[in-house]
Amino acid sequence: xxxxxxxxxxxxxxxxxxxxxxxxxxxxxxxxxxxxxxxxxxxxxxxxxxxxxxxxxxxxxxxxxxxxxxxxxxxxxxxxxxxxxxxxxxxxxxxxxxxxxxxxxxxxxxxxxxxxxxxxxxxxxxxxxxxxxxxxxxxxxxxxxxxxxxxxxxxxxxxxxxxxxxxxxxxxxxxxxxxxxxxxxxxxxxxxxxxxxxxxxxxxxxxxxxxxxxxxxxxxxxxxxxxxxxxxxxxxxxxxxxxxxxxxxxxxxxxxxxxxxxxx
Amino acid sequence: xxxxxxxxxxxxxxxxxxxxxxxxxxxxxxxxxxxxxxxxxxxxxxxxxxxxxxxxxxxxxxxxxxxxxxxxxxxxxxxxxxxxxxxxxxxxxxxxxxxxxxxxxxxxxxxxxxxxxxxxxxxxxxxxxxxxxxxxxxxxxxxxxxxxxxxxxxxxxxxxxxxxxxxxxxxxxxxxxxxxxxxxxxxxxxxxxxxxxxxxxxxxxxxxxxxxxxxxxxxxxxxxxxxxxxxxxxxxxxxxxxxxxxxxxxxxxxxxxxxxxxxxxxxxxxxxxxxxxxxxxxxxxxxxxxxxxxxxxxxxxxxxxxxxxxxxxxxxxxxxxxxxxxxxxxxxxxxxxxxxx
Ligand code: SF4
Ligand code: SF4
Ligand code: SF4
Ligand code: SF4
Ligand code: SF4
Numbered sequence: 001x002x003x004x005x006x007x008x009x010x011x012x013x014x015x016x017x018x019x020x021x022x023x024x025x026x027x028x029x030x031x032x033x034x035x036x037x038x039x040x041x042x043x044x045x046x047x048x049x050x051x052x053x054x055x056x057x058x059x060x061x062x063x064x065x066x067x068x069x070x071x072x073x074x075x076x077x078x079x080x081x082x083x084x085x086x087x088x089x090x091x092x093x094x095x096x097x098x099x100x101x102x103x104x105x106x107x108x109x110x111x112x113x114x115x116x117x118x119x120x121x122x123x124x125x126x127x128x129x130x131x132x133x134x135x136x137x138x139x140x141x142x143x144x145x146x147x148x149x150x151x152x153x154x155x156x157x158x159x160x161x162x163x164x165x166x167x168x169x170x171x172x173x174x175x176x177x178x179x180x181x182x183x184x185x186x187x188x189x190x191x192x193x194x195x196x197x198x199x200x201x202x203x204x205x206x207x208x209x210x211x212x213x214x215x216x217x218x219x220x221x222x223x224x225x226x227x228x229x230x231x232x233x234x235x236x237x238x239x240x241x242x243x244x245x246x247x248x249x250x251x252x253x254x255x256x257x258x259x260x261x262x263x264x
Numbered sequence: 265x266x267x268x269x270x271x272x273x274x275x276x277x278x279x280x281x282x283x284x285x286x287x288x289x290x291x292x293x294x295x296x297x298x299x300x301x302x303x304x305x306x307x308x309x310x311x312x313x314x315x316x317x318x319x320x321x322x323x324x325x326x327x328x329x330x331x332x333x334x335x336x337x338x339x340x341x342x343x344x345x346x347x348x349x350x351x352x353x354x355x356x357x358x359x360x361x362x363x364x365x366x367x368x369x370x371x372x373x374x375x376x377x378x379x380x381x382x383x384x385x386x387x388x389x390x391x392x393x394x395x396x397x398x399x400x401x402x403x404x405x406x407x408x409x410x411x412x413x414x415x416x417x418x419x420x421x422x423x424x425x426x427x428x429x430x431x432x433x434x435x436x437x438x439x440x441x442x443x444x445x446x447x448x449x450x451x452x453x454x455x456x457x458x459x460x461x462x463x464x465x466x467x468x469x470x471x472x473x474x475x476x477x478x479x480x481x482x483x484x485x486x487x488x489x490x491x492x493x494x495x496x497x498x499x500x501x502x503x504x505x506x507x508x509x510x511x512x513x514x515x516x517x518x519x520x521x522x523x524x525x526x527x528x529x530x531x532x533x534x535x536x537x538x539x540x541x542x543x544x545x546x547x548x549x550x551x552x553x554x555x556x557x558x559x560x561x562x563x564x565x566x567x568x569x570x571x572x573x574x575x576x577x578x579x580x581x582x583x584x585x586x587x588x589x590x591x592x593x594x595x596x597x598x599x600x601x602x603x604x605x
Binding site for chain 1: 295297298299301320321330494495496497498499500501504505517518519520521533536537538545552584585587588
């Protein structure tokens with residue numbers, strides 16, 4: 001048998017719910033342990049030595065210089081780095097702080113004399129990320145799909161299929177047609193369209209697909225759902241660490257040029 | 265010809281589901297949000313069976329499921345054992361509409377008769393009994409089946425026509441004939457010499473398909489493609505609800521232990537980059553214009569050349585599900601309008 005891969009699981013600012021999702025699927029988790037050694041995980045291990053890793057799985061957004069430095073160190077000693085969940089992928093709800101008023105920001109950051117950055121960051125704003133396990137929280141099947149491919153020496157392919165595909169697989173009626181807002185057409189799928197299927201709308205918690213037609217969706221949200229520009233911006237702000245449509249378009253363009261999030 | 269009294273419809277379906285072969289009966293029902301789709305009768309006995317109008321989703325999933333295991337492989341000491349998987353569940357689909365029946369006839373042409381038979385589709389097709397319901401009028405404002413002849417039921421085992429007293433029941437195959445003669449079923453039916461009226465309605469959404477392959481061939485570079493495709497979201501809703509779309513890709517799902525690795529056939533869509541992605545991340549049909557043109561031309565041009573049938577059966581579903589109101593009939597009208605200009 002091949003030598004086991006050394007894995008470390010790290011948490012920055014987050015609820016650690018994504019990490020929990022990994023352990024929750026106990027069947028897959030125990031199978032995974034035949035192929036990997038978890039050498040670092042605050043949640044399940046007492047001793048967490050700083051050793052070189054085959055795979056670093058990193059959850060959480062980066063809030064301070066200290067966290068950023070730690071992340072750089074993890075990157076330096078890991079062959080592969082997987083971003084786990086939306087906090088790591090975009091900043092998630094912590095990043096909503098980025099859009100507070102200057103006065104409020106000053107009070108909670110400067111006056112509190114915290115070490116915190118003024119802007120909450122995603123991992124890929126600081127280090128290179130190899131693969132993304134997306135979602136708030138992640139989907140366990142999606143995560144194990146990525147891990148299995150890596151263990152089998154394959155490259156996890158990018159899954160740039162909109163949430164709508166899985167939404168239709170579940171035979172849902174489309175919210176947009178009924179005039180209810182939904183970001184499914186521009187959101188990375190892989191979540192089984194769980195929110196729409198359970199009666200809510202898609203808030204694009206898994207991120208916005210690099211070459212998706214954001215402008216056209218904006219028109220639908222305006223014409224069919226009667227949303228104002230401000231409301232549309234708020235929808236994109238919830239999970240994607242952007243002020244609104246203009247910034248999300250810029251972000252996905254930059255990612256396209258840097259060939260970022262090409263995989264998983 | 266038999267008569268099935270209105271009040272006996274449920275008894276008829278009950279009798280079908282109690283037949284000795286233990287076939288699963290699939291019926292069109294409605295979700296709480298209003299969506300009409302097909303599901304197992306056994307699990308939905310309290311629900312109303314929807315026999316009028318178009319179903320939002322066709323029963324395509326019973327022939328081409330979103331994901332289907334077609335093989336699995338197991339690694340032992342020094343060999344790999346590959347097992348093919350064929351679905352052999354037997355079913356009755358009750359209430360399938362003429363458009364969706366015609367779509368199955370098109371799929372048979374492509375997936376069974378043309379070049380390489382798709383064993384999985386063929387097995388599912390063979391194992392399914394089709395009980396159709398005639399449409400007596402256009403089901404909504406977007407369908408255009410009457411201009412394609414797909415408003416006439418074909419290829420069914422049994423067909424029901426609604427009349428005042430209930431339904432006229434006729435057989436379309438030996439399987440259907442035998443089924444109607446089964447004890448539990450025969451006693452619900454009465455013999456009658458009434459005949460169903462000729463189906464002769466016209467849909468509101470008019471389409472002219474005369475020499476359509478020539479029209480589309482000539483207008484391959486028409487500006488209409490770009491004009492219409494610009495707003496496409498690549499959401500794939502249209503190809504997914506289309507009863508005659510069949511594209512799939514095959515992927516291997518690896519297990520942690522080599523025992524459980526599976527080969528899966530998954531439905532795809534020509535609106536996705538992934539559809540035409542090859543090595544080095546190169547996508548050769550990347551623009552929305554080319555993607556939409558593929559969708560329309562496959563429906564009305566390539567299928568005619570290759571399979572001598574129009575792929576589209578005019579159900580109008582792709583029109584109704586498109587969030588940006590891209591409309592296959594309007595596109596063809598527009599191209600005809602621009603033709604030669
Ligand atoms: S409800 Fe949302 S996710 Fe579902 S098809 Fe419509 S836009 Fe897409
Ligand atoms: S449906 Fe949208 S919001 Fe819900 S999990 Fe999927 S990507 Fe996230
Ligand atoms: S192309 Fe549209 S109208 Fe034609 S069969 Fe498919 S969904 Fe129905
Ligand atoms: S190429 Fe497109 S239109 Fe044709 S069957 Fe495939 S998905 Fe449907
Ligand atoms: S449903 Fe409309 S927006 Fe979605 S892929 Fe089809 S044509 Fe494009």
